[in-house]
Amino acid sequence: MKDKQHIKLEQAKPDMTLAQDLLDIEGHCLMTTDTLLTEDKLASLQRRGILNLVVWGAKALSPQEIAEQRTAAQAQLDQRFRQMEQEPTMQTLKAVLLAHRLEGLE
Amino acid sequence: MPSLNLNNLDQKIVQLPTLSVVVTRLLELLGHEDLTMVNLMNMVSEDQALAARILQIANSPFYGFSRYVGSLQDAGTLLGIHTLGNIITAAGVMNHFPSNSGDGFDRLSFWQHAIGVGICARVLARHKGLDMEMAFTAGLLHDMGKLVLASYFADDFAAVLVWRDEHNCLLRDAEQAVLGLDHTLVGARVAQRWRLPEPVVNAIKYHHSLPEIATPLSELVHIADILARGLDIGHGGDDLIPVLQTRALQHLSLDWQTIRACLGEIEDLNAAAGVLLKQGKG
Numbered sequence: 001m002k003d004k005q006h007i008k009l010e011q012a013k014p015d016m017t018l019a020q021d022l023l024d025i026e027g028h029c030l031m032t033t034d035t036l037l038t039e040d041k042l043a044s045l046q047r048r049g050i051l052n053l054v055v056w057g058a059k060a061l062s063p064q065e066i067a068e069q070r071t072a073a074q075a076q077l078d079q080r081f082r083q084m085e086q087e088p089t090m091q092t093l094k095a096v097l098l099a100h101r102l103e104g105l106e
Numbered sequence: 107m108p109s110l111n112l113n114n115l116d117q118k119i120v121q122l123p124t125l126s127v128v129v130t131r132l133l134e135l136l137g138h139e140d141l142t143m144v145n146l147m148n149m150v151s152e153d154q155a156l157a158a159r160i161l162q163i164a165n166s167p168f169y170g171f172s173r174y175v176g177s178l179q180d181a182g183t184l185l186g187i188h189t190l191g192n193i194i195t196a197a198g199v200m201n202h203f204p205s206n207s208g209d210g211f212d213r214l215s216f217w218q219h220a221i222g223v224g225i226c227a228r229v230l231a232r233h234k235g236l237d238m239e240m241a242f243t244a245g246l247l248h249d250m251g252k253l254v255l256a257s258y259f260a261d262d263f264a265a266v267l268v269w270r271d272e273h274n275c276l277l278r279d280a281e282q283a284v285l286g287l288d289h290t291l292v293g294a295r296v297a298q299r300w301r302l303p304e305p306v307v308n309a310i311k312y313h314h315s316l317p318e319i320a321t322p323l324s325e326l327v328h329i330a331d332i333l334a335r336g337l338d339i340g341h342g343g344d345d346l347i348p349v350l351q352t353r354a355l356q357h358l359s360l361d362w363q364t365i366r367a368c369l370g371e372i373e374d375l376n377a378a379a380g381v382l383l384k385q386g387k388g
Contacts, residue, residue: 004370004374006373006374006376006377020374020377020378021378022378051218051383052376052377052378052379053377054373054374054377076338077336079345080335080336080338080345080346080347081347082346083346084347084349087349089349089350089352090347090349090350092362093332093336093350093362093365094336096362096365096366096369097336097337097369099366100366100369100370103370
Protein backbone atom coordinates (compact mmCIF):
# COMPACT_ATOMS: atom_id res chain seq x y z
CA MET A 1 0.00 0.00 0.00
CA LYS A 2 1.30 3.47 -0.88
CA ASP A 3 1.51 6.05 1.91
CA LYS A 4 0.50 9.68 1.67
CA GLN A 5 3.03 12.26 2.78
CA HIS A 6 2.09 15.83 3.69
CA ILE A 7 4.82 18.18 2.59
CA LYS A 8 5.32 21.90 2.10
CA LEU A 9 5.82 23.10 -1.47
CA GLU A 10 9.47 23.90 -0.83
CA GLN A 11 10.03 20.24 0.11
CA ALA A 12 8.50 19.00 -3.14
CA LYS A 13 10.82 17.61 -5.80
CA PRO A 14 10.45 16.57 -9.43
CA ASP A 15 9.40 12.92 -9.82
CA MET A 16 7.15 13.04 -6.77
CA THR A 17 3.52 12.09 -7.47
CA LEU A 18 0.43 13.84 -6.11
CA ALA A 19 -1.71 11.77 -3.75
CA GLN A 20 -4.55 14.31 -3.65
CA ASP A 21 -6.15 16.70 -6.15
CA LEU A 22 -4.79 20.26 -6.00
CA LEU A 23 -7.43 23.00 -6.16
CA ASP A 24 -6.95 26.62 -7.18
CA ILE A 25 -8.43 29.70 -5.56
CA GLU A 26 -11.78 29.12 -7.23
CA GLY A 27 -11.94 25.46 -6.38
CA HIS A 28 -10.91 24.31 -9.84
CA CYS A 29 -8.68 21.29 -9.99
CA LEU A 30 -5.15 22.36 -10.96
CA MET A 31 -3.66 18.89 -10.95
CA THR A 32 -5.26 15.57 -10.31
CA THR A 33 -4.19 12.74 -8.06
CA ASP A 34 -1.25 10.79 -9.50
CA THR A 35 0.14 13.77 -11.46
CA LEU A 36 3.92 13.44 -11.77
CA LEU A 37 5.57 16.65 -10.59
CA THR A 38 8.19 18.33 -12.78
CA GLU A 39 10.32 21.47 -12.36
CA ASP A 40 7.83 23.39 -14.53
CA LYS A 41 4.82 22.16 -12.60
CA LEU A 42 6.43 23.04 -9.27
CA ALA A 43 7.23 26.55 -10.54
CA SER A 44 3.63 26.91 -11.67
CA LEU A 45 2.34 25.87 -8.24
CA GLN A 46 4.61 28.40 -6.58
CA ARG A 47 3.23 31.17 -8.81
CA ARG A 48 -0.29 30.16 -7.84
CA GLY A 49 0.44 30.42 -4.12
CA ILE A 50 0.09 26.74 -3.31
CA LEU A 51 1.71 26.09 0.08
CA ASN A 52 1.17 22.41 0.85
CA LEU A 53 0.94 19.19 -1.12
CA VAL A 54 0.04 15.60 -0.47
CA VAL A 55 2.30 13.23 -2.37
CA TRP A 56 2.61 9.49 -2.54
CA GLY A 57 5.47 8.13 -0.52
CA ALA A 58 8.55 7.76 -2.63
CA LYS A 59 10.44 4.52 -3.06
CA ALA A 60 11.26 2.63 0.11
CA LEU A 61 13.58 4.64 2.29
CA SER A 62 16.95 3.34 3.31
CA PRO A 63 17.56 2.71 7.04
CA GLN A 64 19.74 5.82 7.09
CA GLU A 65 17.00 7.96 5.50
CA ILE A 66 14.47 6.60 7.99
CA ALA A 67 16.81 7.44 10.84
CA GLU A 68 17.30 10.96 9.47
CA GLN A 69 13.57 11.57 9.16
CA ARG A 70 12.96 10.22 12.65
CA THR A 71 15.66 12.51 14.04
CA ALA A 72 14.24 15.51 12.19
CA ALA A 73 10.68 14.83 13.45
CA GLN A 74 11.93 14.35 16.99
CA ALA A 75 14.00 17.56 16.85
CA GLN A 76 11.07 19.59 15.56
CA LEU A 77 8.84 18.38 18.40
CA ASP A 78 11.62 18.83 20.97
CA GLN A 79 11.86 22.46 19.89
CA ARG A 80 8.12 23.01 20.08
CA PHE A 81 7.75 21.24 23.46
CA ARG A 82 11.00 22.58 24.95
CA GLN A 83 9.30 24.06 28.01
CA MET A 84 7.00 21.11 28.61
CA GLU A 85 9.35 18.42 29.93
CA GLN A 86 7.59 18.32 33.31
CA GLU A 87 4.03 18.09 31.97
CA PRO A 88 2.83 14.47 31.64
CA THR A 89 -0.15 15.35 29.45
CA MET A 90 2.07 17.29 27.09
CA GLN A 91 4.52 14.42 26.91
CA THR A 92 1.64 12.14 25.91
CA LEU A 93 0.58 14.62 23.24
CA LYS A 94 4.14 14.82 21.99
CA ALA A 95 4.29 11.02 21.73
CA VAL A 96 1.00 10.98 19.78
CA LEU A 97 2.31 13.62 17.38
CA LEU A 98 5.61 11.79 16.91
CA ALA A 99 3.82 8.52 16.21
CA HIS A 100 1.72 10.35 13.62
CA ARG A 101 4.80 11.89 11.99
CA LEU A 102 6.53 8.53 11.78
CA GLU A 103 3.46 6.68 10.52
CA GLY A 104 4.26 4.82 7.33
CA LEU A 105 7.96 5.58 7.61
CA GLU A 106 8.96 2.11 8.70
CA MET B 107 5.85 53.23 28.07
CA PRO B 108 3.09 51.26 26.31
CA SER B 109 0.14 53.23 25.00
CA LEU B 110 -2.31 50.38 25.57
CA ASN B 111 -3.18 49.08 29.03
CA LEU B 112 -6.09 47.65 30.99
CA ASN B 113 -7.28 51.09 32.03
CA ASN B 114 -7.58 52.54 28.54
CA LEU B 115 -8.39 49.35 26.59
CA ASP B 116 -12.10 50.03 26.07
CA GLN B 117 -11.49 53.67 25.21
CA LYS B 118 -8.88 52.67 22.62
CA ILE B 119 -11.03 49.93 21.11
CA VAL B 120 -13.94 52.30 20.55
CA GLN B 121 -11.64 54.37 18.33
CA LEU B 122 -10.70 51.44 16.06
CA PRO B 123 -12.20 51.05 12.58
CA THR B 124 -15.24 48.81 12.39
CA LEU B 125 -15.85 46.02 9.90
CA SER B 126 -17.32 47.04 6.54
CA VAL B 127 -20.80 48.55 6.67
CA VAL B 128 -22.28 45.54 4.89
CA VAL B 129 -20.63 43.01 7.22
CA THR B 130 -21.74 44.99 10.26
CA ARG B 131 -25.35 45.08 9.04
CA LEU B 132 -25.25 41.38 8.21
CA LEU B 133 -23.90 40.45 11.64
CA GLU B 134 -26.70 42.45 13.23
CA LEU B 135 -29.32 40.62 11.16
CA LEU B 136 -27.95 37.08 11.27
CA GLY B 137 -29.63 36.19 14.53
CA HIS B 138 -33.03 37.49 13.42
CA GLU B 139 -35.58 34.84 12.52
CA ASP B 140 -37.10 36.94 9.74
CA LEU B 141 -33.84 37.15 7.78
CA THR B 142 -34.45 35.53 4.40
CA MET B 143 -31.86 34.17 2.03
CA VAL B 144 -32.92 36.73 -0.59
CA ASN B 145 -32.33 39.65 1.77
CA LEU B 146 -29.03 38.19 2.90
CA MET B 147 -27.79 37.72 -0.63
CA ASN B 148 -28.88 41.17 -1.72
CA MET B 149 -26.87 42.68 1.11
CA VAL B 150 -23.81 40.52 0.45
CA SER B 151 -23.81 41.54 -3.20
CA GLU B 152 -23.24 45.16 -2.12
CA ASP B 153 -19.74 44.26 -0.91
CA GLN B 154 -17.74 42.73 -3.75
CA ALA B 155 -14.75 41.83 -1.60
CA LEU B 156 -17.05 40.03 0.82
CA ALA B 157 -18.86 38.22 -2.00
CA ALA B 158 -15.54 37.10 -3.48
CA ARG B 159 -14.28 35.84 -0.13
CA ILE B 160 -17.54 33.96 0.51
CA LEU B 161 -17.21 32.16 -2.83
CA GLN B 162 -13.56 31.40 -2.06
CA ILE B 163 -14.49 29.78 1.25
CA ALA B 164 -17.53 28.02 -0.22
CA ASN B 165 -15.23 26.49 -2.85
CA SER B 166 -12.67 25.36 -0.30
CA PRO B 167 -12.28 21.64 0.35
CA PHE B 168 -14.31 21.84 3.58
CA TYR B 169 -17.58 21.73 1.75
CA GLY B 170 -16.59 19.12 -0.82
CA PHE B 171 -18.97 20.24 -3.56
CA SER B 172 -18.52 18.29 -6.74
CA ARG B 173 -19.01 21.40 -8.85
CA TYR B 174 -17.73 24.95 -8.69
CA VAL B 175 -19.92 27.28 -6.63
CA GLY B 176 -19.94 30.18 -9.07
CA SER B 177 -22.52 32.61 -7.74
CA LEU B 178 -23.88 33.88 -4.47
CA GLN B 179 -27.22 32.33 -5.36
CA ASP B 180 -25.52 28.93 -5.71
CA ALA B 181 -23.74 29.44 -2.40
CA GLY B 182 -27.01 30.35 -0.70
CA THR B 183 -28.85 27.34 -2.07
CA LEU B 184 -26.07 24.89 -1.28
CA LEU B 185 -24.98 26.19 2.11
CA GLY B 186 -28.04 27.61 3.88
CA ILE B 187 -28.24 30.61 6.22
CA HIS B 188 -26.44 29.05 9.20
CA THR B 189 -23.32 28.09 7.25
CA LEU B 190 -23.36 31.33 5.29
CA GLY B 191 -23.60 33.29 8.52
CA ASN B 192 -20.44 31.65 9.76
CA ILE B 193 -18.69 32.21 6.45
CA ILE B 194 -19.70 35.88 6.50
CA THR B 195 -18.27 36.25 10.01
CA ALA B 196 -14.98 34.67 8.96
CA ALA B 197 -14.84 36.50 5.63
CA GLY B 198 -15.60 39.89 7.17
CA VAL B 199 -12.69 39.63 9.60
CA MET B 200 -10.29 38.10 7.04
CA ASN B 201 -10.96 41.01 4.69
CA HIS B 202 -10.38 43.50 7.50
CA PHE B 203 -6.90 42.06 8.11
CA PRO B 204 -5.57 41.02 4.68
CA SER B 205 -2.61 38.64 4.62
CA ASN B 206 -0.50 40.94 2.43
CA SER B 207 -0.34 43.87 4.82
CA GLY B 208 3.17 45.26 5.22
CA ASP B 209 3.18 46.00 8.94
CA GLY B 210 6.09 43.69 9.81
CA PHE B 211 3.95 40.92 11.34
CA ASP B 212 4.04 37.80 9.16
CA ARG B 213 0.36 37.65 8.37
CA LEU B 214 0.66 34.88 5.83
CA SER B 215 2.04 32.52 8.48
CA PHE B 216 -0.46 33.93 10.94
CA TRP B 217 -3.41 33.10 8.69
CA GLN B 218 -1.92 29.67 7.93
CA HIS B 219 -1.98 28.98 11.66
CA ALA B 220 -5.47 30.45 12.04
CA ILE B 221 -6.86 28.34 9.20
CA GLY B 222 -5.09 25.31 10.69
CA VAL B 223 -6.81 25.92 14.01
CA GLY B 224 -10.12 26.34 12.20
CA ILE B 225 -9.58 23.00 10.47
CA CYS B 226 -8.57 21.26 13.69
CA ALA B 227 -11.66 22.64 15.46
CA ARG B 228 -13.87 21.62 12.57
CA VAL B 229 -12.55 18.05 12.45
CA LEU B 230 -12.83 17.64 16.23
CA ALA B 231 -16.36 19.09 16.12
CA ARG B 232 -17.39 16.58 13.48
CA HIS B 233 -16.07 13.71 15.60
CA LYS B 234 -18.01 14.99 18.61
CA GLY B 235 -21.23 15.88 16.75
CA LEU B 236 -20.81 19.62 17.47
CA ASP B 237 -21.42 22.60 15.17
CA MET B 238 -18.64 22.30 12.56
CA GLU B 239 -19.30 25.67 10.93
CA MET B 240 -19.13 27.60 14.17
CA ALA B 241 -16.05 25.59 15.20
CA PHE B 242 -14.22 26.54 11.99
CA THR B 243 -15.10 30.21 12.34
CA ALA B 244 -14.11 30.33 16.01
CA GLY B 245 -10.82 28.56 15.27
CA LEU B 246 -10.08 30.85 12.37
CA LEU B 247 -10.67 33.97 14.47
CA HIS B 248 -9.29 32.81 17.83
CA ASP B 249 -6.13 34.93 17.57
CA MET B 250 -7.65 38.05 16.00
CA GLY B 251 -6.47 40.04 19.01
CA LYS B 252 -2.90 39.61 17.74
CA LEU B 253 -3.88 41.28 14.47
CA VAL B 254 -5.55 44.11 16.34
CA LEU B 255 -2.35 44.65 18.32
CA ALA B 256 -0.10 44.38 15.26
CA SER B 257 -2.30 46.66 13.14
CA TYR B 258 -3.40 49.37 15.54
CA PHE B 259 -0.85 49.29 18.38
CA ALA B 260 2.27 48.67 16.33
CA ASP B 261 4.77 50.20 18.78
CA ASP B 262 3.34 48.24 21.70
CA PHE B 263 3.37 45.07 19.66
CA ALA B 264 6.96 45.64 18.58
CA ALA B 265 7.91 45.88 22.26
CA VAL B 266 6.02 42.62 22.89
CA LEU B 267 7.96 40.86 20.13
CA VAL B 268 11.26 42.07 21.60
CA TRP B 269 10.25 40.73 25.02
CA ARG B 270 9.23 37.40 23.47
CA ASP B 271 12.62 37.05 21.79
CA GLU B 272 14.55 38.02 24.90
CA HIS B 273 12.61 35.67 27.17
CA ASN B 274 12.00 32.72 24.84
CA CYS B 275 8.33 32.68 25.81
CA LEU B 276 4.81 32.44 24.45
CA LEU B 277 3.58 35.60 22.75
CA ARG B 278 0.80 35.75 25.31
CA ASP B 279 3.26 35.81 28.20
CA ALA B 280 5.16 38.64 26.52
CA GLU B 281 1.93 40.59 26.02
CA GLN B 282 1.08 40.18 29.68
CA ALA B 283 4.55 41.26 30.75
CA VAL B 284 4.69 44.34 28.52
CA LEU B 285 1.06 45.47 28.37
CA GLY B 286 -0.59 43.83 31.39
CA LEU B 287 -3.17 42.31 29.04
CA ASP B 288 -3.08 39.90 26.11
CA HIS B 289 -4.54 39.14 22.70
CA THR B 290 -7.35 37.01 24.13
CA LEU B 291 -8.83 39.98 25.96
CA VAL B 292 -8.17 42.43 23.13
CA GLY B 293 -9.61 40.03 20.56
CA ALA B 294 -12.71 39.32 22.62
CA ARG B 295 -13.41 43.01 23.26
CA VAL B 296 -13.05 43.87 19.58
CA ALA B 297 -15.12 40.85 18.53
CA GLN B 298 -17.82 41.93 20.96
CA ARG B 299 -17.78 45.45 19.57
CA TRP B 300 -18.01 44.08 16.05
CA ARG B 301 -20.99 41.97 17.19
CA LEU B 302 -19.49 38.63 16.29
CA PRO B 303 -21.54 35.70 17.63
CA GLU B 304 -21.26 35.32 21.41
CA PRO B 305 -19.89 31.73 21.29
CA VAL B 306 -17.08 32.96 19.00
CA VAL B 307 -16.33 35.85 21.36
CA ASN B 308 -16.07 33.39 24.25
CA ALA B 309 -13.77 31.07 22.31
CA ILE B 310 -11.49 34.01 21.49
CA LYS B 311 -11.47 35.08 25.14
CA TYR B 312 -10.84 31.70 26.72
CA HIS B 313 -8.79 29.72 24.22
CA HIS B 314 -5.63 29.98 26.34
CA SER B 315 -7.20 29.81 29.78
CA LEU B 316 -10.46 27.94 30.11
CA PRO B 317 -12.73 28.88 33.00
CA GLU B 318 -14.12 26.16 35.30
CA ILE B 319 -17.29 26.04 33.25
CA ALA B 320 -16.33 26.56 29.63
CA THR B 321 -18.42 26.18 26.49
CA PRO B 322 -17.63 23.15 24.30
CA LEU B 323 -16.65 25.58 21.54
CA SER B 324 -14.05 27.28 23.75
CA GLU B 325 -12.70 23.86 24.71
CA LEU B 326 -12.55 22.77 21.07
CA VAL B 327 -10.61 25.87 20.07
CA HIS B 328 -8.25 25.48 23.04
CA ILE B 329 -7.39 21.95 21.90
CA ALA B 330 -7.34 22.93 18.22
CA ASP B 331 -4.78 25.69 18.81
CA ILE B 332 -2.47 23.21 20.51
CA LEU B 333 -2.91 20.56 17.81
CA ALA B 334 -2.21 23.06 15.00
CA ARG B 335 1.00 24.09 16.77
CA GLY B 336 1.95 20.44 17.31
CA LEU B 337 1.41 19.74 13.62
CA ASP B 338 3.53 22.80 12.78
CA ILE B 339 0.79 24.48 10.76
CA GLY B 340 1.67 28.13 10.18
CA HIS B 341 3.03 30.41 12.86
CA GLY B 342 0.85 32.22 15.39
CA GLY B 343 3.59 34.44 16.75
CA ASP B 344 5.80 32.03 18.69
CA ASP B 345 7.22 28.54 18.25
CA LEU B 346 6.17 27.11 21.62
CA ILE B 347 3.13 25.12 22.67
CA PRO B 348 0.83 26.12 25.55
CA VAL B 349 -0.24 23.64 28.22
CA LEU B 350 -3.24 21.54 27.29
CA GLN B 351 -5.91 21.77 29.99
CA THR B 352 -6.91 18.15 30.43
CA ARG B 353 -10.41 18.95 31.61
CA ALA B 354 -11.17 20.13 28.07
CA LEU B 355 -10.45 16.59 26.87
CA GLN B 356 -12.54 15.16 29.70
CA HIS B 357 -15.53 17.46 29.12
CA LEU B 358 -15.52 16.67 25.41
CA SER B 359 -14.88 12.95 26.03
CA LEU B 360 -11.89 13.12 23.70
CA ASP B 361 -9.29 10.42 24.09
CA TRP B 362 -5.83 10.18 22.56
CA GLN B 363 -6.95 7.55 20.06
CA THR B 364 -9.59 9.90 18.66
CA ILE B 365 -7.10 12.74 18.50
CA ARG B 366 -4.60 10.53 16.71
CA ALA B 367 -7.30 9.51 14.25
CA CYS B 368 -8.07 13.18 13.54
CA LEU B 369 -4.50 14.17 12.68
CA GLY B 370 -4.41 12.68 9.19
CA GLU B 371 -7.79 14.19 8.33
CA ILE B 372 -6.59 17.60 9.56
CA GLU B 373 -3.48 17.43 7.40
CA ASP B 374 -5.48 16.32 4.35
CA LEU B 375 -7.75 19.35 4.67
CA ASN B 376 -4.89 21.68 5.45
CA ALA B 377 -2.98 20.60 2.36
CA ALA B 378 -5.71 22.13 0.23
CA ALA B 379 -6.45 25.13 2.45
CA GLY B 380 -3.78 27.42 1.03
CA VAL B 381 -6.39 28.60 -1.45
CA LEU B 382 -8.04 30.55 1.38
CA LEU B 383 -4.96 32.71 1.74
CA LYS B 384 -5.20 34.31 -1.67
CA GLN B 385 -6.45 37.86 -1.61
CA GLY B 386 -9.93 38.37 -2.95
CA LYS B 387 -10.72 41.02 -5.51
CA GLY B 388 -11.96 44.38 -4.42
